[in-house]
Amino acid sequence: MTSAPLSSPAAPEASRAPEFLRLAEEHSAHNYHPLPVVIAEAEGSWMTDVDGRRYLDFLAGYSALNFGHRHPALIAAATEQLHRVTLTSRAFQHDRFGPFCAELAALTGTEQVLPMNSGAEAVESAIKLARKWAYQVKGVPTDQAEIVVAGSNFHGRTTTIVSFSTDSTARAGFGPFTPGFAITPYGDAAAVEAAITERTAAVLVEPVQGEAGVVVPPAGYLRRLRELCDERGVLLVADEIQSGLARTGDLLALDHEGVRADLYTLGKALGGGVLPVSAVVGGRDVLGVLRPGEHGSTFGGNPLACAVGLAVVRLLATGEFQRRSRELGAHLHARLGELVGRGVSEVRGRGLWAGVELTPGGPTGREISERLAARGVLCKETQDSTLRLAPPLTISRDELDRGLDTIADVLTGS
Structure with a gap:
């Protein structure tokens, strides 16, 4: 199934993002290579950019946001x-x-x-x-x-x-x-x-x-x-x-x-x-x-x-977040496992944390990350060929599936 983007821009007359990206490019040290997304607000599992487009956060600040945004x-x-x-x-x-x-x-x-x-x-x-x-x-x-x-x-x-x-x-x-x-x-x-x-x-x-x-x-x-x-x-x-x-x-x-x-x-x-x-x-x-x-x-x-x-x-x-990570993590890994052989060579990890190894010769991790961002899911590559997925532990089963549907579509070319 091919999913529509998770959300649509608020359709401003002109995007505000390029000016923010220009300022960052000209005046910040280039110690990172971020995706060209400019976030203005966030809550729970969602982030909103300067143009009003919402994204599912599948990185959670490299685990810094285990409890979601603004718990x-x-x-x-x-x-x-x-x-x-x-x-x-x-x-x-x-x-x-x-x-x-x-x-x-x-x-x-x-x-x-x-x-x-x-x-x-x-x-x-x-x-x-x-x-x-x-x-x-x-x-x-x-x-x-x-x-x-x-x-x-x-x-x-x-x-x-x-x-x-x-x-x-x-x-x-x-x-x-x-x-x-x-x-x-x-x-x-x-x-x-x-x-x-x-x-x-x-x-x-x-x-x-x-x-x-x-x-x-x-x-x-x-x-x-x-x-x-x-x-x-x-x-x-x-x-x-x-x-x-x-x-x-x-x-x-x-x-x-x-x-x-x-x-x-x-x-x-x-x-x-x-x-x-x-x-x-x-x-x-x-x-x-x-x-x-x-x-x-x-x-x-x-x-x-x-x-x-x-x-x-x-x-x-309370133990709630450990339990959520175990239960949602099992679902995450089961669904990602279905992609092995379909743009994915291996899935690694534990709990609500996964490294998705992309098939050699296919798109790079950066390319897949950019395609996912265009579809409303934010994650990031590591080691060029791996997608690192770490959604907030507060994510709902529905939100998790919505993001995984998009990942499956992008990886399989649907």
């Missing part, structure tokens, strides 16, 4: 806090900080929380914590700590993080790079075992690799990493910035394997799509190595961030 509980929390206090710096305590840390620790089954802002800051913080722990607790000689990572990873774009990236685009032109990392193939536990030495502080891994194309590792890989870390006295650090907070159908993606990490990095959905909020969570035995003055952030853990983050934690504590 009432999150907007209420932000609005209420905006009328009270937004920033104290960490020079003083405020009345949202303790409750946020306590409830996030309880939700994740950890003991302590280190609030930061961006996901990359959380990963940088986890690296510093792992190194500090290695020197102070494990006894690794000063400045010799190593961290084992996985190839095809994406943990952020700071200089240290791109130092252990295998993406040439992320690295080219940004050296010299930070030493102290050993790269192993994702999914290869034997390679990790061989890479661990007496100087190893941690193994850092994404339980599902998002930027690589929503890649789920082989069964047993994550459990074996936990065993190796226990056997060799090494920390397991899980980057759950994209995969965590209900995206995969459990609170944390590691939960699917029954595995616990020593440290988790959280972000994106922790700010509910309202503002940047991230955190490192874990046990006192690791987070406790920090002392005043050794690490910090002016905005990390600010009152506004904590108010929104606390509202996010309370939404997740």
Whole structure:
């Protein structure tokens, strides 16, 4: 069946988009290659551009919008806090900080929380914590700590993080790079075992690799990493910035394997799509190595961030969004599976998160993304040949099917 566009423009005399696109092209650094859509409003699973055309959001801000656009509980929390206090710096305590840390620790089954802002800051913080722990607790000689990572990873774009990236685009032109990392193939536990030495502080891994194309590792890989870390006295650090907070159908993606990490990095959905909020969570035995003055952030853990983050934690504590991700995710993957052999070579992922690998020789991911945008569905390619789909966890079954109908039509040329 060929679907009509999900919505039609409001038919203004002339589109307003070109002027906004011109300003962005001329005056912003070209660090992204966005689709030529200019969004002006959004609510729930829908976004509206400057010309009044509505689009279904099938990307959800790379999982930052797990609760949809402008979730009432999150907007209420932000609005209420905006009328009270937004920033104290960490020079003083405020009345949202303790409750946020306590409830996030309880939700994740950890003991302590280190609030930061961006996901990359959380990963940088986890690296510093792992190194500090290695020197102070494990006894690794000063400045010799190593961290084992996985190839095809994406943990952020700071200089240290791109130092252990295998993406040439992320690295080219940004050296010299930070030493102290050993790269192993994702999914290869034997390679990790061989890479661990007496100087190893941690193994850092994404339980599902998002930027690589929503890649789920082989069964047993994550459990074996936990065993190796226990056997060799090494920390397991899980980057759950994209995969965590209900995206995969459990609170944390590691939960699917029954595995616990020593440290988790959280972000994106922790700010509910309202503002940047991230955190490192874990046990006192690791987070406790920090002392005043050794690490910090002016905005990390600010009152506004904590108010929104606390509202996010309370939404997740109900289990509703984990359930929705499991149930709607099963439907998503079943329907996408029907497209294998019809413009699609493989579908990967967990929960309401999928990497749709396009058939070699056909349209690129960028071309398909542009065709979908013209039909009223917004998603984005990754690695040129993969569509990354991550609708809000609040999406209805009807909205999900409407978007999937359009995706099927575009991929099959209907």
